[in-house]
Amino acid sequence: MPDVTVQHQVALSRLTTFKNAGEIETLKVLHNEAALRDLYGSGTSFVLLGKGSNMVINPDGPRQLFVQISPDFFPVSVSGQEVTVSSGMHLAKFLQFCSDQGWSGLEFAAGVPASLGGMAVMNFGCWGQEMASYVKSVYVMNESGETFWVDKADIQYGYRDSIFQHHSWVILKLVLLLNREEPDRIRNKIRQYIHDRGAKQPLRASTFGSVFRNPEGKSAGQLIDSLGLRGHRFGGVKISEQHANFFENEGAGTFQDLMSAIEGVQSQVKTRYDILLQPEVKIIL
Ligand SMILES: Cc1cc2nc3c(=O)[nH]c(=O)nc-3n(C[C@H](O)[C@H](O)[C@H](O)COP(=O)(O)OP(=O)(O)OC[C@H]3O[C@@H](n4cnc5c(N)ncnc54)[C@H](O)[C@@H]3O)c2cc1C
Numbered sequence: 001m002p003d004v005t006v007q008h009q010v011a012l013s014r015l016t017t018f019k020n021a022g023e024i025e026t027l028k029v030l031h032n033e034a035a036l037r038d039l040y041g042s043g044t045s046f047v048l049l050g051k052g053s054n055m056v057i058n059p060d061g062p063r064q065l066f067v068q069i070s071p072d073f074f075p076v077s078v079s080g081q082e083v084t085v086s087s088g089m090h091l092a093k094f095l096q097f098c099s100d101q102g103w104s105g106l107e108f109a110a111g112v113p114a115s116l117g118g119m120a121v122m123n124f125g126c127w128g129q130e131m132a133s134y135v136k137s138v139y140v141m142n143e144s145g146e147t148f149w150v151d152k153a154d155i156q157y158g159y160r161d162s163i164f165q166h167h168s169w170v171i172l173k174l175v176l177l178l179n180r181e182e183p184d185r186i187r188n189k190i191r192q193y194i195h196d197r198g199a200k201q202p203l204r205a206s207t208f209g210s211v212f213r214n215p216e217g218k219s220a221g222q223l224i225d226s227l228g229l230r231g232h233r234f235g236g237v238k239i240s241e242q243h244a245n246f247f248e249n250e251g252a253g254t255f256q257d258l259m260s261a262i263e264g265v266q267s268q269v270k271t272r273y274d275i276l277l278q279p280e281v282k283i284i285l
Helices: 033-042 091-100 118-123 185-201 220-225 255-272
Strands: 003-009 021-032 045-050 055-057 065-067 077-079 083-085 135-141 145-151 172-178 237-239 247-249 282-284
Touching: 021 033, 033 135, 033 172, 055 255, 065 172, 091 118, 091 185, 145 282, 220 255, 237 255, 247 255
Parallel strands: 021 065, 045 065, 055 282
Antiparallel strands: 003 021, 077 083, 083 172, 135 145, 135 172, 237 247
16 A cells, blocks of 8 residues: 555535535645655645545635545554544445444435544534534644544533644544444434434435534524525525535536625624624635
């Protein structure tokens, strides 16, 4: 395995779940710590991608290097109730491991196309549960190429927030504290969560989850819904009929269409409720 796999002219439809048109010039998938240390050492700035399920990229923005952490950076390992996983591992693959080996905890997230690293950064949450409850510690590399562990107490987890959103550290692996459970019970829970999610969210559409953060004590989806915006279109981007805080790329939706949708909704909510909705999605201009 080389230290780095380089791909050129990569379609955004392969990199982010919103699948807008366009491409990036270069993607580097890093397979070990030396590769990331070399990259930092070269002084080249980069944008880090997980599975792109909470990111949108402007294909006409400045030329930037995009980087992903390979799922095989570290093998999965188990010690007592601690399961250590590579940050680049896809949630679905990890849940397969969990259901085979009898580890319960992250079933609530089933059906979401995220990486475990991205989930730790965003403090992924739903159904009253969140990633923070299962993270014990996280192993990162900083801009100087130094690696260190960050314990849960120092991660400063909050609503869709963590210390990782305020530092340019790269998460390399995570230690999760999980519980022993019968494989069949885990499989049933996963099936049920996917079913329930499909009933609430447009799982088959090209989206990136919630567009806006919920304002204090309010639901962004309900605010948008109350304006009668479900199904409203901004070019090729539609406000989901199923969940008003999800925007769907109908196929030909562009980055500009999405920006118009975000700004259009922000403006209408501000006018009616005097609340400025803040995007949850990470927008790479
Ligand atoms: C259908 C659908 C349903 C969704 N439902 C939910 C939900 O119920 N709850 C919820 O919270 N979210 C939901 N999301 C949003 C999304 O899945 C989460 O935010 C997820 O945590 C993002 O993971 P990712 O790997 O795709 O990260 P990305 O979107 O690729 O990246 C998100 C951020 O994390 C950073 N990052 C990624 N990997 C690393 C790393 N290794 N080290 C440091 N920084 C990193 C990126 O730079 C970026 O800033 C949904 C998305 C979709 C498409």
